[in-house]
Amino acid sequence: MAETHDIPVTPSDALLRRGEGLAAWRQIADTLAEEIGRGALAAGSQIPTEAALSGRFGVNRHTVRRALAALAERGLVRATQGRGTFVEQAPLPYPIGPRTRFSETVSRAGREAWGDLLASRVLPADAETAEALGLAPGAPVIEMLTRHRADDTPLSTARTCLPLPRFAGFEAAYGRLGSITRAFADFGVDDYTRLSTRVGARAASAEEAIRLDVAPGRPLLTVTSVNIDGQGMRIQATQSLFSADRVELILE
Amino acid sequence: MAETHDIPVTPSDALLRRGEGLAAWRQIADTLAEEIGRGALAAGSQIPTEAALSGRFGVNRHTVRRALAALAERGLVRATQGRGTFVEQAPLPYPIGPRTRFSETVSRAGREAWGDLLASRVLPADAETAEALGLAPGAPVIEMLTRHRADDTPLSTARTCLPLPRFAGFEAAYGRLGSITRAFADFGVDDYTRLSTRVGARAASAEEAIRLDVAPGRPLLTVTSVNIDGQGMRIQATQSLFSADRVELILE
């Protein structure tokens, strides 16, 4: 950071175009966002200090701060007093459509996918689940609590219900195979599709925060969906909670 | 609330089925959720006190509290110490797909839709907008800040960019017509579809909270989308912020 800014920079060195209607702080934010986007500023790494950036761009520190505030608002960076400003992990693009599979999505991102079975039990369906699965209220279902990780980072947790007696023992298959798709295959269901999907958002409760390894109150995406097999039978009702800090849904 | 519970209720009055594996608090929660769902407990109204409910269902007040906690977690009710527990406004189902129109969605729900133009200006496209619209960085675009209401309740606010010179004067048309669809029709675009849609979630900033009339920090759904006209030209890049308390996205 030995640059001075008392000598006018040559056009090729000029990082900012002044007086063209685009505010300096916007140009700085765009430049940094682009560098984050192409990995020049790696996820998790510290970006140069405000003082260094004000030197690099030849602006006052406040102008840099305005740009960093815009990036923080978009979730690209996070500043910590006394430490510095750091690049946030980019949310994993998570395609969601009639045939999306968690395991395939994560593998395609070059990460290893696994689903943990946290708990399971058999219970009579509550009103909502019964309606989703087209069962009589009180009909027996398997309930599984699961957590889904990509390279050890929890991305989502879900409550899944499946009708009995058809899927008796499903939880054991899931625990062994770590994937809904593979467990369904084990039960002779080679194809399944989404019948309906609803998406909402809310803050994480204390318990959910522990399951997802996020701070309580952090934003979650709630995805409520029903899956059907090749014959159109409703086979799975799931409420998934995604950490909105780590996942972005891509609609197809 | 004149019932007493010192006399065993007859089977037809029995509200809870004990000893069948479904916890009492779940049955109470299901019952109340169902009453909220069909409007017996109207949105915004106060539900009976915990003491009254414990009398009605013949259970201890703690059991009622467990049920209410489950409803609060799902966002159906909100309890305020010293005041009571109130039914939250049900989120409006908002279908989102290649051809969804805000105005049609809201009209179908029996509410009146209108979009307010909060601000607009012409500016050079920032990096992200330029890429979304397939323009050279710095190409001129119209930027509109809008807010979308159903019966005076703000549901979403959006930042929309359109390429110039094609859509010069669009903001005036929008301000007059209160709808993107109608404003596009005014510019000879009778059909448009979504090219891509990304969905995330985060907390509302102070400014966003004011625009949406929610408390700062309340959850927002962020929907980033690009629209194309009948010829496949990119005509609109929009970042919408939905109040997650008021809207639930339905994927099609």
Add this chain to the structure above:
DNA sequence: GTCAATTTGTACGTATGTATC
């Protein structure tokens, strides 16, 4: 544990261009 250096957070003040009334 203490202290100093580093870094971000906050609060003043000033000046200028632009859009709006």
Add this chain to the structure above:
DNA sequence: AGATACATACGTACAAATTGA
């Protein structure tokens, strides 16, 4: 044209948090 409000940009000083010697 003039007045007013607002966003932008720069300057300075100090507070608060973190780190490492």
